[in-house]
Amino acid sequence: MKRVSLKLDRNRYDIHIGPGALGQAGRWLEESGLGGKLVIITNPIVNELYGGSLKQQLAKGGAEVVVLEVPDGEEQKSLETAGRLYHELTSHHVERTTPILALGGGVIGDLAGFVAATYLRGVPLVPIPTTLLAQVDSSLGGKVAVNHGQLKNQVGAFYQPRLVISDTDTLKTLPPPELTNGLAEVIKSAAIRDSGFFAYLEANMERIKALDGGVLEEVVFRSAHIKAEVVAKDEKDTGLRGILNYGHTIGHALETASDFGLGHGEAVAIGMLAAGRISCQMGLLQSGELDRLKRLVEKAGLPARMPALDLARLTAAMTHDKKISGGKIRMVLLKSIGSAAITDQVSGELIEQALRG
Ligand SMILES: NC(=O)c1ccc[n+]([C@@H]2O[C@H](COP(=O)([O-])OP(=O)(O)OC[C@H]3O[C@@H](n4cnc5c(N)ncnc54)[C@H](O)[C@@H]3O)[C@@H](O)[C@H]2O)c1
Ligand SMILES: [Zn+2]
Numbered sequence: 129m130k131r132v133s134l135k136l137d138r139n140r141y142d143i144h145i146g147p148g149a150l151g152q153a154g155r156w157l158e159e160s161g162l163g164g165k166l167v168i169i170t171n172p173i174v175n176e177l178y179g180g181s182l183k184q185q186l187a188k189g190g191a192e193v194v195v196l197e198v199p200d201g202e203e204q205k206s207l208e209t210a211g212r213l214y215h216e217l218t219s220h221h222v223e224r225t226t227p228i229l230a231l232g233g234g235v236i237g238d239l240a241g242f243v244a245a246t247y248l249r250g251v252p253l254v255p256i257p258t259t260l261l262a263q264v265d266s267s268l269g270g271k272v273a274v275n276h277g278q279l280k281n282q283v284g285a286f287y288q289p290r291l292v293i294s295d296t297d298t299l300k301t302l303p304p305p306e307l308t309n310g311l312a313e314v315i316k317s318a319a320i321r322d323s324g325f326f327a328y329l330e331a332n333m334e335r336i337k338a339l340d341g342g343v344l345e346e347v348v349f350r351s352a353h354i355k356a357e358v359v360a361k362d363e364k365d366t367g368l369r370g371i372l373n374y375g376h377t378i379g380h381a382l383e384t385a386s387d388f389g390l391g392h393g394e395a396v397a398i399g400m401l402a403a404g405r406i407s408c409q410m411g412l413l414q415s416g417e418l419d420r421l422k423r424l425v426e427k428a429g430l431p432a433r434m435p436a437l438d439l440a441r442l443t444a445a446m447t448h449d450k451k452i453s454g455g456k457i458r459m460v461l462l463k464s465i466g467s468a469a470i471t472d473q474v475s476g477e478l479i480e481q482a483l484r485g
Contacts (some may be wrong), residue, residue, distance in 0.1 A: 134356040147368040151296035154189040162227045165192045169240035170198045170231040227252035233259035234266035241272030245287035253289040258298040260310025264351035269359040296344040308392030311428040317354040323466030325350045333427040371468040374460040375400030382444035397430035402482040407461040434485030
């Protein structure tokens with residue numbers, strides 16, 4: 129079992145990572161002073177796989193456990209579903225000290241986190257992420273949100289959890305495309321911050337795909353470590369934290385322009401390589417390093433080529449993206465494998481060239 133500590137200005141919390149971590153949830157909750165009544169928010173798929181044993185374990189330890197299910201799917205990240213959950217929390221007499229455990233992927237994490245941040249002006253939140261994306265990215269850093277209209281994550285808060293429990297064994301039941309999806313964020317973390325980890329991924333990608341327990345633990349640990357370190361330096365996302373958007377400026381435009389035919393991980397993979405090409409063109413990155421990134425993306429089973437999309441729509445989607453400062457497009461570029469920089473100095477011409485592939 130491994131542990132990452134996220135140290136913020138006003139508080140700190142632990143992220144427990146490893147195979148079988150779920151089995152120790154009761155102990156860690158107790159150590160954090162959380163008990164009595166507990167609410168688990170989850171979906172039917174994850175509840176069926178992991179909810180029952182978690183509930184049993186916590187009840188055995190003397191807790192009163194309330195399980196609230198929401199249907200699976202991104203469309204549940206809504207004010208409507210949050211409203212329904214508030215209603216249920218009230219009917220179960222949930223108090224300000226009652227923790228909410230968010231058991232599931234990023235959708236459950238963002239929704240249950242938003243509910244925890246706002247119900248009674250905030251109840252303790254404990255994410256128990258069960259997808260690779262959630263374990264390495266969405267459960268860490270305190271961003272919680274729901275979608276509003278067509279706009280993703282439009283209504284939300286910064287709300288830090290009390291602890292995070294990442295059981296890497298849960299990744300073994302993930303549909304393979306979901307594992308691949310999360311690998312885009314893993315590769316991103318290594319590419320922007322840790323060349324040693326990048327080399328580790330190059331050497332171990334087959335073992336990750338084969339769900340080797342020790343390798344999965346190491347991958348989640350090292351990715352979480354990178355995110356925790358970046359968030360600790362810039363909790364409210366006003367500077368350094370922007371490097372976590374590597375591949376995302378172009379990636380988000382690709383998701384939009386493909387009408388979400390491209391998955392998030394796929395779009396980020398293509399976006400990372402496009403930003404990599406721009407980095408080379410601007411003389412920041414050596415082409416050999418870009419080749420390494422491309423090979424690793426392909427090894428992970430992610431796409432590397434720009435799909436045939438309408439260039440005008442792509443460009444329009446990019447200029448509407450929120451990662452724009454003062455009318456200029458803000459992008460994360462690579463200086464080398466393991467080192468990134470944020471700039472608004474990329475010319476429109478270079479961006480267009482990168483979007484052409
Ligand atoms: N808050 C943040 O900082 C942040 C960062 C990145 C992404 N996000 C958000 O995360 C969401 C995407 O999260 P996601 O990729 O985890 O998707 P998800 O939550 O939809 O999960 C993907 C699928 O896997 C299923 N699943 C979850 N765990 C499983 C398991 N162990 N075994 C089998 N099936 C399992 C889910 O039911 C779902 O069908 C998006 O809404 C995105 O906006 C938030
Ligand atoms: Zn992402």
